[in-house]
Each structure stands twice: as structure tokens, then as C-alpha cells.
Amino acid sequence: MPIDLINSFKNPEHIKALSLQIKKEAKRRINIMEICGGHTHAIMKYGLTQLLPPQIEFVHGPGCPVCIMPKERIDEAIEIARQPNIILVTLGDMIRVPGSKTSLQDLRAEGYDIRALYSPLDTLKIANENPDKTVVFFAVGFETTTPMSAVLVEKVVKERIKNILFHINHVLVPPPIHTIMQEGADIDAFLGPSHVSVITGYNIFTPIVEKYKTPIVVSGFEPSDVMESVLRITREFNEGRCEVENEYSRVVAKEGNVKAQKLIEKYFEVRESFRWRGLGDIPKSALKLKDEFAKLDAEIVFASKLSKKPIDDHKFCICADILKGRAKPFECKIFAKACNPKTPVGSCMVSSEGACAAYFKYGKFLRN
Numbered sequence: 001m002p003i004d005l006i007n008s009f010k011n012p013e014h015i016k017a018l019s020l021q022i023k024k025e026a027k028r029r030i031n032i033m034e035i036c037g038g039h040t041h042a043i044m045k046y047g048l049t050q051l052l053p054p055q056i057e058f059v060h061g062p063g064c065p066v067c068i069m070p071k072e073r074i075d076e077a078i079e080i081a082r083q084p085n086i087i088l089v090t091l092g093d094m095i096r097v098p099g100s101k102t103s104l105q106d107l108r109a110e111g112y113d114i115r116a117l118y119s120p121l122d123t124l125k126i127a128n129e130n131p132d133k134t135v136v137f138f139a140v141g142f143e144t145t146t147p148m149s150a151v152l153v154e155k156v157v158k159e160r161i162k163n164i165l166f167h168i169n170h171v172l173v174p175p176p177i178h179t180i181m182q183e184g185a186d187i188d189a190f191l192g193p194s195h196v197s198v199i200t201g202y203n204i205f206t207p208i209v210e211k212y213k214t215p216i217v218v219s220g221f222e223p224s225d226v227m228e229s230v231l232r233i234t235r236e237f238n239e240g241r242c243e244v245e246n247e248y249s250r251v252v253a254k255e256g257n258v259k260a261q262k263l264i265e266k267y268f269e270v271r272e273s274f275r276w277r278g279l280g281d282i283p284k285s286a287l288k289l290k291d292e293f294a295k296l297d298a299e300i301v302f303a304s305k306l307s308k309k310p311i312d313d314h315k316f317c318i319c320a321d322i323l324k325g326r327a328k329p330f331e332c333k334i335f336a337k338a339c340n341p342k343t344p345v346g347s348c349m350v351s352s353e354g355a356c357a358a359y360f361k362y363g364k365f366l367r368n
């Protein structure tokens, strides 16, 4: 995208005009859950809450893939990494998230071979350079990152690569939203995740809008995107409408990326259930490799080594309530004290998309 166009989405005059318009038109209290952690960071980074009238409130949602990963899944990655001749690879922040006793980062310091990737396809090079080892890709992420994992699976299958396995933790956006709403959350509308929608299309949100009567506006990440989306939500309420809207039309289409969807369907199927950190077991909320690719599935290959026992979070950590939009990071007793980015206690502080990390980094812009 041309740099001039990107800058136009940060134009202070445009953002100010949107702020004035929202203040003029907002007639009722609207609790807006931003589903995606990327939006949480944009809101905090640009101090957008300060530009909104008091009746517009943002609450944070479950759309940070690192934050929602339960400890037992991290323990599984740790246990696999401890097996002989294993190189465990994963993306970004996952390495720092604490499991029940340690993290992948700490395990690496003990000498185990654990590597952070920039792209899942880097796994191919590592496997090629280490033919006597098995490389296990600990795959995380929402619908956004699943296509890259599917591309990697396809390469492994087609090129008959023998030393790559997969531990699949890909999760889906709509099921936890249903769970949160069915628990009676005080949410009037949603900012829809944009990167997820690039893959899925924005049509996947229609059942949520129809069932809970909550408008959803799929929004870009620039400050003017978020402000424009809030204005659209405000207008839906004023005009008695309840719809899915697509503010991010420069990137997102109604049907999404059909080619990517087909590739995902070729290799993955929906799990019966998956346990989310803070949200518990949610039916049909995650993916796994299809049975015909069981030989590539690290969960099956190492089944005898893995305990599937659920593990609770630290007793002071309120990530569960934060991920459901019921609490803000400031309400945690150990926020910015025992829990901080250098010594994170919970996943919401570890992840670069986590709400606690956003409040720690940009808290000075908060409206109290």
C-alpha cells in the first residue's frame, strides 16, 4: 500500500473530525468488545478512548492466540521438546508463555533445542539442515495463521518429508464469541477482527449478529479505521439497524480467501472440543490434522508422554475475566507489580497482542 495512503489513516484532522462526529451522534451507552488483540493495542497506542464520549466503552476480547492458549498445551510442547532428537519450533511470543512449571524459553536456557520462527516455512530449512532430528512445529493462531500451517503440511505431504511433525493449536473466532455471549456478557457490539476476516470473509459473523442482536463492524488497525468503525456502530444503534459491516473493505471481502479456505479444509478438521484459557472447553472451536495425516500429528506420535490434565492459572491472574470482557488489566492485583513484561505471570502480559501488555505499554493514555 502506498505510504501516503497509510499515513492518511493516521491523519490527526481526520481522526479529530471522526471523534467530534461520534460525540455528536452517540446517544446511548455502547459497550464495544474489540475481539482482536491488535485492536486493543491500536486503541491503547493512539489513546483512542480519550477521543470518545464516556458512553462508548471498549472491553477486550479473546482474540489473542497466545493469551488463550491453556497451560496444558504449553506443557505438551515442553514435554515434546524434552524428548530425544527433537527441535521444537514455534512463532514469536509462544516461547515466553509460562506453562505450569516452566516456559519454552527457560527450557531452551537448559540446552534444549527450541527455536522461534519468523515464518512456518522456515521449518523446512531447519528440517533439511538436521536430517537426524525431528522438527516439531507448535502451530498457534486464529484463522489468520492457519493457511501458512496448511501450506507447510502440504509441502511435507507432497515432498514426503519424514522429519517434520505438527502440534496443532489453531483456533476459531466465532465459537468463543458465542460462549461469551451465552454467559450473559454486557456487550452491545463488536469490532470484528480484520486479519481473520481476510481469510474467512466477513460473512462468518452474520450468525452472531442475528442471534445476539449485536452489530459487528470489521475494522482495520489504523486509528481512523477504529474511529470510523465506532461511528458506524453508533449509527447502527441510532438507525435501529443490526448488521455486519465491513469498514476494512480495502482488504476484506465478503467471501474471504477461498483458495486458503480450501487448503485448510484439505488438511484440517474441526475438533470436538478445545479448552481455552479462561473460557474452558468450547465445542468445535479449534482445528486438528485430519485422521489421514495422523502420522504427522505430534499429539498422536507422543501421546504416551502427554498429560491432558487441565491446569489452572496463577491464583491472582484474572486473564480469564479480561478475555471475556469482564475486567480490565488494572483490576488485577499484581498488574505492573509481580506481573510485568520482564516477569509475566499470565499470558495476557506475555503476548505482544495481550491486553495487559497493552495497558503496561500505553497505560498513560488511559481514560479513568
Ligand code: SF4
Pocket: 314, 316, 317, 318, 319, 322, 329, 332, 333, 334, 335, 336, 339, 340, 344, 345, 346, 347, 348, 349, 350, 356
Ligand atoms: S497482569 Fe498478569 S497476572 Fe494479572 S491478569 Fe494480566 S497477565 Fe494475568
